[in-house]
Amino acid sequence: MFQPNKELNQEDPFxxxxxxxxxxxxxxxxxxxxxxxxxxIYGIDVSHxxxxxxxxxxxxxxxxxxxxxxxxxxxxxxxxxxxMRRMINVPVSDITDRSRIIIVELDEExxxxxxxxxxxxxxDIPEKRIESVGASQEENSKYIQGIAHYMNQVIILVxxxxxxxxxxxxx
Amino acid sequence: xxxxxxxxxxxxxxxxxxxLNEQLVDLEQTPDDMDLLNAIFRAFHTIKGGAGFIGIKPxxxxxxxxxxxxxxxxxxxxxxxxxxxxxxxxxxxxxxxIIERLSNGxxxxxxxxxxxxxxxxxxxxVSGEAxxxxxxxxxxxxxxxxxxxxxxAGSVTTTTSEEVSLELPPxxxxxxxxxxxxxxxxxKMREEKLSQGGEGDENTAxxxLELPPxxxxxxxxxxxxxxxxxKMRxxxLSDSQEGDDTASATAAKSQQQKSDERSQPASSSQxxxxxxxxxxxxxxxxxxxxxxxxxxxxxxxxxxxxxxxAPAGGGQKQESTVRVDTKRLxxxxxxxxxxxxxxxxxxTLRNGAEVDIEEISNAVSNLDHVTTDLQTAVMxxxxxxxxxxxxxxxxxxxDLARKLGKEIELELRGEDTDLDKNLVEALADPLVHLxxxxxxxxxxxxxxxxxxxxxxxxxxxxxxxxxxxxxxxSITDDGRGMDPEKLKxxxxxxxxxxxxxxxxxxxxxxxxxxxxxxxxxxxxxSDISGRGVGMDVVKSMITRLNGSIEIDSxxxxxxxxxxxxxxxxxILPTLMVAxxxxxxxxxxxxxxxxxxxEPEHTNRIDGQVMVQLRERSIPLYFLKDWxxxxxxxxxxxxxxVVIVNVGGQKIGLVVEQVRGQEEVVIxxxxxxxxxxxxxxxxxxxxxxxxxxxxxxxxxxxxxxxMQNKGVSHVSAK
Numbered sequence: 001m002f003q004p005n006k007e008l009n010q011e012d013p014f015x016x017x018x019x020x021x022x023x024x025x026x027x028x029x030x031x032x033x034x035x036x037x038x039x040x041i042y043g044i045d046v047s048h049x050x051x052x053x054x055x056x057x058x059x060x061x062x063x064x065x066x067x068x069x070x071x072x073x074x075x076x077x078x079x080x081x082x083x084m085r086r087m088i089n090v091p092v093s094d095i096t097d098r099s100r101i102i103i104v105e106l107d108e109e110x111x112x113x114x115x116x117x118x119x120x121x122x123x124d125i126p127e128k129r130i131e132s133v134g135a136s137q138e139e140n141s142k143y144i145q146g147i148a149h150y151m152n153q154v155i156i157l158v159x160x161x162x163x164x165x166x167x168x169x170x171x
Numbered sequence: 172x173x174x175x176x177x178x179x180x181x182x183x184x185x186x187x188x189x190x191l192n193e194q195l196v197d198l199e200q201t202p203d204d205m206d207l208l209n210a211i212f213r214a215f216h217t218i219k220g221g222a223g224f225i226g227i228k229p230x231x232x233x234x235x236x237x238x239x240x241x242x243x244x245x246x247x248x249x250x251x252x253x254x255x256x257x258x259x260x261x262x263x264x265x266x267x268x269i270i271e272r273l274s275n276g277x278x279x280x281x282x283x284x285x286x287x288x289x290x291x292x293x294x295x296x297v298s299g300e301a302x303x304x305x306x307x308x309x310x311x312x313x314x315x316x317x318x319x320x321x322x323x324a325g326s327v328t329t330t331t332s333e334e335v336s337l338e339l340p341p342x343x344x345x346x347x348x349x350x351x352x353x354x355x356x357x358x359k360m361r362e363e364k365l366s367q368g369g370e371g372d373e374n375t376a377x378x379x380l381e382l383p384p385x386x387x388x389x390x391x392x393x394x395x396x397x398x399x400x401x402k403m404r405x406x407x408l409s410d411s412q413e414g415d416d417t418a419s420a421t422a423a424k425s426q427q428q429k430s431d432e433r434s435q436p437a438s439s440s441q442x443x444x445x446x447x448x449x450x451x452x453x454x455x456x457x458x459x460x461x462x463x464x465x466x467x468x469x470x471x472x473x474x475x476x477x478x479x480x481a482p483a484g485g486g487q488k489q490e491s492t493v494r495v496d497t498k499r500l501x502x503x504x505x506x507x508x509x510x511x512x513x514x515x516x517x518x519t520l521r522n523g524a525e526v527d528i529e530e531i532s533n534a535v536s537n538l539d540h541v542t543t544d545l546q547t548a549v550m551x552x553x554x555x556x557x558x559x560x561x562x563x564x565x566x567x568x569x570d571l572a573r574k575l576g577k578e579i580e581l582e583l584r585g586e587d588t589d590l591d592k593n594l595v596e597a598l599a600d601p602l603v604h605l606x607x608x609x610x611x612x613x614x615x616x617x618x619x620x621x622x623x624x625x626x627x628x629x630x631x632x633x634x635x636x637x638x639x640x641x642x643x644x645s646i647t648d649d650g651r652g653m654d655p656e657k658l659k660x661x662x663x664x665x666x667x668x669x670x671x672x673x674x675x676x677x678x679x680x681x682x683x684x685x686x687x688x689x690x691x692x693x694x695x696x697s698d699i700s701g702r703g704v705g706m707d708v709v710k711s712m713i714t715r716l717n718g719s720i721e722i723d724s725x726x727x728x729x730x731x732x733x734x735x736x737x738x739x740x741x742i743l744p745t746l747m748v749a750x751x752x753x754x755x756x757x758x759x760x761x762x763x764x765x766x767x768x769e770p771e772h773t774n775r776i777d778g779q780v781m782v783q784l785r786e787r788s789i790p791l792y793f794l795k796d797w798x799x800x801x802x803x804x805x806x807x808x809x810x811x812v813v814i815v816n817v818g819g820q821k822i823g824l825v826v827e828q829v830r831g832q833e834e835v836v837i838x839x840x841x842x843x844x845x846x847x848x849x850x851x852x853x854x855x856x857x858x859x860x861x862x863x864x865x866x867x868x869x870x871x872x873x874x875x876x877m878q879n880k881g882v883s884h885v886s887a888k
Contacts, residue, residue, distance in 0.1 A: 059861040060753070061840070062798045063873065064847055071841055071853060073861055078853045080841030112842045164842065 029124040033102065034155060035116040038090045042116075043125065043148065043155045050103045050111060052119050055095050069115060072101065079103065081113035087163060088143060093117070104160045112164055125150050130157060177273070180221040184270050187214045189562055191263060195256065196565035202244075202251040212241045218266060229285045230269050236293035237262045243297055253573065258292050260566070265289065493592055495552045503552070506545040513538045550739055554589035557635040557642070560599050561586050564606055564633055571610045578617050578627055579610060584634035590642050591739040597716055598644070598736065601709040605646050605732055606633065608706075613650030613730055623727065625649065637738070644734040653724040655681035665689060675787070682722035683819045686710040710819070711868065717743060717758050743837050745854075747830035747862065748813065750799035754862040756835055756854060757824070761815040761867055768810035768825055782812060782823050789814065791823040792874050797849075799827075817867045824870075833857070837864060849873045 032043035033052070053074070058081055060070040067086040071078050081101055085092050098118035105111050130146040145159035191214050198207050219234035237259060243249040251259075265285055272280075516534045520527065561583050572579040614620075614629035621627055632647040659673040662684045668676075684690055688707040713720050718736035737743070737760075745756035746765075773782050773791065781788040791812065812823045835854035839845060840863075851866035 057860065059853075059863070061844055061847065061850070061863060062800075063849060064844055068843060071844070071861055073855050073859065076838070076855065078838045078841050078855075078861065080844050082843070106842065110842045 028127045030127055030130065030157075031122060031124050032155070032157065033122050034120040035100070035102065036118050036120065037085055037088070037116055038093075040090075041120065041153055041155050042084075043123075043157045044102065044104065044114075044160055045145075045157070046122060048104045048160050050105050053101045053103060053113070055099045055101055055115065072113060074103065074111065074113075077111065079111050079113050081115055082164070084114045084116045087114075088158075104164075106161065106164060112160075114160075123150075125155065125157075177225050180225055181270060181274050184218050184221060184266075185274075187218060188263070188267050188270060189559075190214065192566050193562055195260060195263060196569050198251055199253065199256050199569065205245070208241060208245045212238060212245060215241065227269065227273070227280055229280050229282055230266065232282075232290065233262055233265055233285045233293075236290060236297070239297040240293060249296065255296060257573075258289070258296060260570070261286075261289055262293065493553065493555075499548065499552050503545065503548045506541055506548055509541045510538075510545065513541055550591075550741070551589075553592045553739070553741075555592050555595045556586060557588045557590055557595065557598075557644075558586040559595050560602055561633060561635070563599075563603070567603060567606060568610055568631065571607060572614075575611065576616060577610065577614055577629060579614055579629045579631060582630065582632045584632060585636045588635040588637055588642060590635075590736070591741070593740050594642075594716060594736055594738075597712070597740075598734075601712045601734070602633075602644070602646070604706075604709050605734075606631065609646055609648040609650065609730070609732075613648035613652075615651050619651075638735070640738055640744075641735045642738060644736070645731060646734075647729065647731040649729040652726040652728050652730050653682060653685070653722075654726045655724075658682065658684050662687065662690060679722070682724055683720075685722070686720065686819060714761075714817075714868065716740065717760050719760055741836060742834055743854075743864070744832065744834050745864065746813065747833050747856070748794075748811075748824075748826040749828040749830055750795060750826070752860075753799065754830060754856060754860070755794075755798065755826075756833070756862050756864045757813060757815065757867070758851070758864070759832065761817060763814045763816055763821070765811055765813050765829055768812045784814070784823075787821075789821050789823050791825055792871070793825045794870075795825070795827065797870075797873060815867055817871055822871065835862070835864065 031046040033046055033049050034041055034043050036042070053072075056072060058070040058072055061068065064070075067082050069081045069083050072081055073079075083092065084090075095115070096117075099115060100119045101113040101115055102119065103111050103113050125148045129150045130148045132146045133144050143158055143160075143163035145157040145162075148155040148157060191211060194207055194211050194214070198204065198211065201207065215234045215237045219231055219238060222228075222230035222234060240249070240255070240259065244251050244255075249255070269280065269284060272284075513534055517531075517538075520531055520534060564583070565581055568579055568581045571577075609631050614631065615623070615625075617627045620629060630649050632645070634643075634645045634647070636643050655676075655678040658681045659668070659676060662668045663670060663673055667684065667687050667690060673681075686706040686709070688705070690705070690707070710720055713734055713736065716736050717740070718734055721733040721735075722730070723733070724730040743756070744759040746759055746762050748755050748757060768782075773780050774788065775781070776788065780791045780793075782791050810825050810827055811829045812825055813829065814821060814823050833856065835856075837852045838854055840847065840850060840853050844850070848869040849866055849872075850869065851864045853861050853863050856862050
């Protein structure tokens, strides 16, 4: 669904790559960790992220929400791991060698692990490149903070608070 | 309003209120105790001073009147009758209410916060003669009679016949109002002199201290200056080998005088106390050296003194801080240092060319010691005396007894027993309920008691003691006791048990019936015990703390309720069970026995599988249905049955493996899982994997739900 925008960006005749770089070096930036889910690229603001871990043994918790994979031990703290694919309704896939758990912090005391397909890189995205999504968004897309068109890519920026916080309160 | 000063005031006020609570009730027993009267008077005065300082007028007003009342009582012009006590206790409640609201963030109070009727009653108490207001007779009266919160006093005479002359600071201006600090100081000085007078005068030597010549009396004293004074005093003292309280007061005084403008009256008074209490100047000096960097030394000191005299201020619901003796922190720091050393040694060993098994095992056993000590030391920082909970009971019992027309003496034992801070807070509600029960249902009316040949005054003993790794709390009354047969009949009437079960029941089990949901022994629900919180709630609260309740009673002689709770909530002895690789911990306190599952010894009764155990049928719950529905496990032949006691009910949990006993550190489950029923938390086992800790009441609930849905293989009819 984001494809048309992407092409538009590529074909933008008024901004050459060098100009783009220049333009981007000024103005506020948002530093994001980029990761894959299925074929799309997602980003999470780096300030919410504590660390990225390889997938070890995840202990299942019988009776919990289906989106919760279980709990892991992060240096003595029990951290819930949710399947990012299930959270945003992307078809579920197996855990591979490239799968990672991104530990995000809702606040100091509440870390949560997000299982993602793989982690790409940390990138600064100019804020002016981020489009906030319209009010027409459906309820279940609340987790999208905005969409960035940048360096020929479409990056879906995830608002981890909207994604997890309500869930955390519900239970 | 200065937030920092306000917070200091709150801490101090809460400490004072806690003490007052006990003192006020004690006073009713010993109305002539001068020390007690003075202490109470001072407490009101200190709170008043602080309230005036931060500008809460209603609080000043009410404290002021209470002070007046106590002044009269002290002078023997009025007796502390139960009626007076009622009014004073209402004053106490009002103050506590205001303090609580302050600590909850409320900052503005209008006059209605204090009941006008109460003020009038207080005025009526003290009315009649105007309090003496001369400079020479009674400074305290003067102080109290003064409309605004500052008193005027020239010198102070004592309430006893002895006369003590007190000196005011040389720079004192007779036209100026005396500050609270100065007043406090005078009080203190007077007390000291009095006590010294009684004990002979080995301690009377005054040490004269000099301030630097360039010292400006209008300026606040600096930390350095204060320290220098302390040091000077220390030297002089060691010269003459005469320890002297007055000197420390002098030192504190010199600070107080200068800091009065900025410091909060209450904390300063405590500063003086600290200075004396600590092994005189030496330790005071050390502490001030330690505090040198922080600007507000007096505040630090007052905190410290509060910490030693009344360790930590629990009881408050939302309080999330704990005051720790610096010594304990030093100890921890020391142990952490050791830990670093062991780590370094292990690192060296790892990098070494050869593996020296002996060296490594030495290092590891060292590590073992250090971590054990460290664990104990850290746990100690969380410990609080059970006094924090007990402190409120004299008042609870007093009020209730008065209301019900009973005469009750409450005895507290083992108040200094330490237990985990969280436990102290969690135990408060269940204990209040049990004590109320003892007063309401246990102790009879005085006439009834006399008729039964018992002393008029009923007795309730509230005791705490450490019993191995548990704390034993007991509530004993010498009241009417409980009749097991009557309880059984009642339970049958209410449909809680059937005749058969009743017949099999031991007396102890019958007593436990009172903790069954839906059971209340009182014919009429009084507003005292019957507030919708029954014994069943108490029971579940205690169970949640991994504790147990035991009831013993002899009709006509009394009832004893024993509560056992673990010393700390953080470490839990458990039984490890497992399905495949997934392990689960069951709190060991509920585990009663374990045996092999033998299908031939089970029956199906009304869809429920039961196992026969010593001629009783116990329902079996197959945890597999819930915990491992899709797991291919070995057949049931090798399963084990773990008999557990959940809320007085015995049930059997069928598990695949029993791995043995393990002490675990409870960790909360992560986000989105914390309120999941059936789990009390998680823990990390010896091999680094995670085990889930089962919460048995939750498991049961969950299981019943599953049964209703017909998911379980037990009810698959």
